[in-house]
Amino acid sequence: MLKLNKVHKIFNLGRINENHALKDINLVVPKGDFVTIIGSNGAGKSTLLNLVAGTYSPESGTVEINGQDMTSRPVYKRAHLVGRVFQDPLKGTAAEMTIEENLSLAVKRGRPRGLRLGLNKKRREEFRRLLALLELGLENRLEDPVKLLSGGQRQALTLLMATLGDPEILLLDEYTANLDPKTAVQIVEITGRVVEQGELTVLMVTHDLKQALEMGNRTIMMDQGRIILDIKGEEREKTTVNSLLGKFSEKSGRELTNDRVLLQR
Amino acid sequence: MWLNILQGTIEQGLVFALLAMGVYLTFRIIDFPDLTVEGSFPLGASVTAVLIINGANPFLATFFAFIAGILAGMITGIINTKLKIAGLLAGILTMTSLYSINLRIMGRANIPLLREKTILTIIKDWGLPERYISLIAFVIIVLLVKFILDYFLYSEIGMALRATGDSPVMIESLGVNTDNIKILGLGLANGLTALSGALTCQYQGFADVGMGIGMIVIGLASVIIGEVVIRTSRIIYATLGVIVGSIIYRLAIAVALQLGFAPTDLKVVTAVLVILALGAPALRRFMIQDEFAERLLEGGASDAET
Ligand SMILES: Nc1ncnc2c1ncn2[C@@H]1O[C@H](COP(=O)(O)OP(=O)(O)OP(=O)(O)O)[C@@H](O)[C@H]1O
């Protein structure tokens, strides 16, 4: 369960380039919800995810995960609760380290690390089984350095790592934006498989309105630092891409402008 | 005669391999350009020399040198991570302070260890053939350190250390405090450097405040040579490469001396070597694509004018 209460995020407070990126955000996401997030450029989607991850802390308001106050805890102190896939496929894995080493980093998510070897036979077998779920053949390449993988393969591995070690929340920020369309579809399929396995709460930012309606069970729309639409259930099922665009201009008085969304229409 | 020179060269290569492992840890593993090394090397020597002339057990003295190096590295790490001072400058600040501190520790600029008990004299008393004592001792110590380092880098913490240099954002999102890991890595690297200094002073028979000058470039040269000889990202081979690189570096220096270079010229020779190795990709581009190179030159010239 994730709870944002009256959250404001202001960059460069008091300076000439002050930027009120999030304004009075109130959001409750029950355990197991899969929320897709859409909105124009600069709406504050990434900032919202960064507040959940701990990259930034809000100027006011609180962030709660599982009833615990996380508002000003740094990233590494909430890592046991939050898994994350970045937009840049290079960011989520250590390139010089092998696939199995990367996975072994992830299984210790948020827990103390000691002087025991990071890898052993049991772990390797577990990793082989998990990698097989991706259906990319990576289970036969445990000892390959990650730098040899393609962007899509790296993103799939990051996705797997983000779900290892039992996090509560999974954050996906345009994590297929840097991939070619075919690979992006593949990664989305894998997401479906990986997420079904656990009881993860997911926040996914996407620029693909169709995908936003097809994936998950709830969609929120952001504009200029506010949540302007929050739909689920029957209302969401009746919504189409066009009616979503209509709703956006109705609520914000503007057209939805997102450099990446426009390409999709 | 030749054999003697060769043996001496290998012995030096082994002693400096510990320094090179330290440089490998900072420059390659945690991606931190650490200059503390220039101060922690003589620190190791000073601590060892002072303890030995005051009658301490040489093994204990060497161990304390290692600890002192760890502390020096950790200080650089703390200056960098907690006080947010750039890594390069943090290292320079510690290194500069260490110059004064080393003089304080020694009480003077140079301490000879003639006729003092050292690790090497103790081993000689165990009855090993005198001619090979240093060689045997250093081979054992360097291999031991290599295996411990290898194990560490494959341990849970060690892997977090490697990931900190490779992908800090990722490892932080997995719950690792990268600041603390950096401090740990810098401590370990400078501990190894101080150990190298401790052995050097027992091997040469003196400690000197100035003995750290140029150490960073020597360490880098060894690491780079090692990478050319053994191309791999696998830790066990990479650390072996560092040792081999350090020995080859010493051999190259020995050859340079035979060719008539003055010992005082060696630092510039080493620096040029490192520049060539690190600049090789750019130089190659420069030489292969003529047209492009010309444009580059023009660009460079006009940049210089404005
Ligand atoms: N670190 C930062 N410092 C200053 N301003 C920032 C920072 N990060 C984001 N911003 C600003 O906050 C606002 C919201 O940015 P954010 O990245 O959350 O938008 P977004 O909805 O993710 O947009 P996009 O669709 O382009 O990714 C923008 O005006 C942006 O310029």
Ligand SMILES: [Mg+2]
């Ligand atoms: Mg964004």
